[in-house]
Amino acid sequence: MKEPTPQDLTALAHTLAHDNHTLRARMQSFAASDPIFIPRYDLPLPVTRELAHQRLHRLASQNFLSVFDFEKDPLKIFAAHEMAGIMDQSMATKMTVQWNLFGGTVIKLGTGRHRKLLGGVDSLKDVGCFALTELGFGNNAVEMETTAHYIHETHEWDIHTPTIKGQKYWISNAAVDATWAVVFAQTFVNNKNEGVHAILVRIRESDSHRTVSKGVTIQDMGAKMGCNGVDNGKLFFDHVRAPAENLLNRYSDVDRRTGQFSSSISSRRGRFLKVADQLLSGRLAISSLCLGGTKVCLTIAFRYAHSRLCVGPEGKSDTPIMVYQLQQRALLPLFAQTVCLNFGLNYCKRRWSALSLRAHQQYQQVQQSGYKAKNKNDHDEEAEEVVRLCCVIKPLITWNAERIATTCRERCGGQGYLSVNRFGDMIGYAHAGITAEGDNSVLMQKVTKEYLALLQRQHKSKGETLEQWFMKLREKTVDIESLEGLLALLRLREAGVFYELGSTLESKLAKGKPLFQVWMGEESDTIQSAAKAFGERVCFEQTLDIIHTLDRGPRTILETLLRLWGLTLVETYLSWFLTRQLMTPQKGLLVPQRAREVVASVGEHSLALCGILGVDERLLFAPIAGDLGGWEEYNRSDNHGELLEKSLLDTAGFKPHNAFRRSKL
């Protein structure tokens, strides 16, 4: 690979960022210019939370994002999340709860009568939370126990927590900040369970003490392994009354006069999926903020690997560790993977935004014309596809974030262990991403289940079986040298895994085995592999499509990175290809060899390359991200592992004592 020119790198960085370029630059410059964004470490929980809270207020004051962007430019919201993820993922998490889960749910499930709240979302005047998960119902929320009984006499909802397992759990912003909660509950009208609906409930009053509202109990979940700027709380409701109008009633409502329930969605399952809809954009938001953190990790690790000197040919400490193949093999494939997953995420965001904007337009038309067009089938298929994309990209991005933070930490040695160099925080955030908005592996099961069904429908309509599809693909001659060849291999794997899963299910069910037993007890490995194969193929394809739109300079760079990722994937799945005899042992031997060759060719340019991630140097903060002089200088003074001397804290304009005033600790 030849020396990439600054112009080529800038062009590629621009393409990778995808949208809202000015916003991205403005947000990073704003944070770089405000000392409150300088990371701080040994702080008590309430102060850590207050810091995230105040940072979020600073951002909000600049109107970088608005809940109304969901109706205009949703990409702006995801871009803001990615930038926030570069700064402070605790703050970014509070952001996503406020703008996406809370604000987004109100704007999309609510109607005219709820819009008055939305101004307070952008200004943070009304901080909200999203009370879906319950202690006993993490991955099976549809079975939640919280109830909302309609009281016709007073036209109110009676919200109640019947059991300990039914307490609302993990509720971000609840322990300290939120005044409103979107509460999800089994809704009973005339003692009939109409399924899960979302109701706005006040949990704190607007008085100066922010008194907890009558009948509501809020408990603080305390210290976590990371993301401690977020105040997670537990909520209990003791027959709390809320006006019937607080039901977010775009799809279901109760008639004030008759007290009759009506819904445009017939099935209870359908109603649940609709009210939990913000979890979809939530997965894109989590992916975006996690990706921001991943870019920070890689940039810090690459820079340190170029300034850290260790044993050289003469045994002196004179050789940058990035020269070592050990370092290159550990970091560069993950870098290439991050770039390609980023292009995949860009695609998912684009698809979700287009669908979401169209849904909004249709809703407006219905409001004006009163006429509701029947959903055409292809539209459902598009919606299902977007669901699959959102469900597969979050696992890929957050698992990648965990591997990258962990690997960068290890490859930066002792320096990587210091809080001030940020990898520890990033590991904690990545784990939050892995579990938030749906456990990664559970989402992968959903993706496989729905995509397998779709494939079977599609190929049936073409009059072919999955086996025939797979057999056609395996006729291609194996080619690991070209990008098209690598894509063909990823398609072959995708087809092969889905075909194997499909036929195994068929034969086992035919033998009378219960589906649950086969799905949860016997085919888990294949189910997980299938969704991964699907997601990785999509990201590879999307990156290849982008390559075709690029000029020669940036194109060559991206081709090399995509080639590295493709080879890495084929190397990972090598035993699968070999046991299926889809590749000869001789060809198989070449795969890791080629991967090493590409890694070596990328290695010498790695410092320049990590510039395409687009992280503003001023937001890296890790001393080891400076040049050798930089981190040596940091280690001259007695800084107690902090960046700011205590004496400078006030100039950072941050008053920690607020924390103790506001916190319940």
Added chain:
Amino acid sequence: MKEPTPQDLTALAHTLAHDNHTLRARMQSFAASDPIFIPRYDLPLPVTRELAHQRLHRLASQNFLSVFDFEKDPLKIFAAHEMAGIMDQSMATKMTVQWNLFGGTVIKLGTGRHRKLLGGVDSLKDVGCFALTELGFGNNAVEMETTAHYIHETHEWDIHTPTIKGQKYWISNAAVDATWAVVFAQTFVNNKNEGVHAILVRIRESDSHRTVSKGVTIQDMGAKMGCNGVDNGKLFFDHVRAPAENLLNRYSDVDRRTGQFSSSISSRRGRFLKVADQLLSGRLAISSLCLGGTKVCLTIAFRYAHSRLCVGPEGKSDTPIMVYQLQQRALLPLFAQTVCLNFGLNYCKRRWSALSLRAHQQYQQVQQSGYKAKNKNDHDEEAEEVVRLCCVIKPLITWNAERIATTCRERCGGQGYLSVNRFGDMIGYAHAGITAEGDNSVLMQKVTKEYLALLQRQHKSKGETLEQWFMKLREKTVDIESLEGLLALLRLREAGVFYELGSTLESKLAKGKPLFQVWMGEESDTIQSAAKAFGERVCFEQTLDIIHTLDRGPRTILETLLRLWGLTLVETYLSWFLTRQLMTPQKGLLVPQRAREVVASVGEHSLALCGILGVDERLLFAPIAGDLGGWEEYNRSDNHGELLEKSLLDTAGFKPHNAFRRSKL
């Protein structure tokens, strides 16, 4: 696999624990009975450190271990480390610095004139630290910059830090607790560099303020991603004087009268390796304490997986998640691996202890008889073998610790993210283990380098090449059904990787490529694989040897676990076997299938099985390790994520204010 009986499990647990069974039980009961060992979370750094400090004092008061055990029963020291690792790995790390790195170095490199210090080691009256690593010299300590010049006039050492890069870095116990440091420095006598030696230097005075000694500067390294109970510091020396007698002079000394330097070790490299000798037992100590933490992780995760209910056949939340193959496939192979690595560690500890005790006896004989026996060659070979074992087991155990803590965290979902459930701490500790006492990957390079040389010598003396050795092994028919068959495959892989590395090196060097280029720039993957193949083969072999000593009941259990680990390893290296055509694709297909079968057979007994890890239930502390009622009950009250209510803290007999008195913050 049939239901294991309590007797079988107890027998296996006894074998796994290996030694000092009463000590293990006594230490755990002691900790369980003293509330100071109850974990606490949202604490400021100085308090976290004080807690680890006070916990260590409680243990010391019971004389569970003594530095003199290095001359009597070294296994006792490692057993104490493992138990301490179950309680608090920060405390365990302070323990290993005090008893192994500091005390161990004084007792083994010192002579009669230094033994007066040793009493203070056991009582913690004299807390010490081990000042080897420098900011600029982590993996290349032999190049360190700190100097010790001998001043004949005053018969003193002048200890000096010439540069920022030469500051002593990461020094545990230095920021707050230590009064003594074993300082490693380039030693100059008559301006001749005699290599690195160890000198006792006072860094704090014994007055009530524990004043930092004249010429010494101590800086606090502050917050880390984990292990924050350990007070890591940076040390600078400004021409600090120490009496010449403070040189630990078992192998080198300066004559008071003539001022001449003499050493029983001729090469400077040899002197460095000898003075850094405690890093060897240090690697066993780190492995032991990390293993303690790993056992805690597995026990908590297994128990939660049996009490946590999620979606069942009817869609209700009524099925323990351990029933899911997803959970079993994630946790059980790691469990089996932990047990087998444990047997491997037992072997390494035994070999190191035997060698170390014999060396001590020889030293005593020399002291009495004055006659020094020439080292026989086989003895050197034994020493080299023990070095290899210590260097390979630490990476295997600490990487396993990281994977287990990370996987358990993820498979326990949101609950796994709460500090109170301990996985976050364990991830932090595992990372410390990966880097402490030598970066894992760097140690693996050393193992491969030395073992390759040995293999070449050995086989040459047998008149065969490595290729012939490998060819002989590949004649065996592949058998994945029996333990002997699996061992044969691991041996085949070991031979194959070393043969490939050896021949590649030979041909590349023959072509005139510089060794550094080939070793650091081209063969890294093979070098890492080789050491892993060596270490895993040793652990598998050791476990198999143990199996042959067991009664039928425990034997069947261990056979199943070893089988699972063997299949998991062969599955991991499957593409290597297939590309070398050492296994047919058909046979290869069977490997993951067999692994799944064994996992399923182990799954139903997993709760009982994790009992063999020998963790006292009272030391689990994680609420999710209780039964369903247990963690539901924990979530009833407003505990702020802590186990102790603030009001109970005093009954825990812990006075946090001490922290503020003692700390410099």
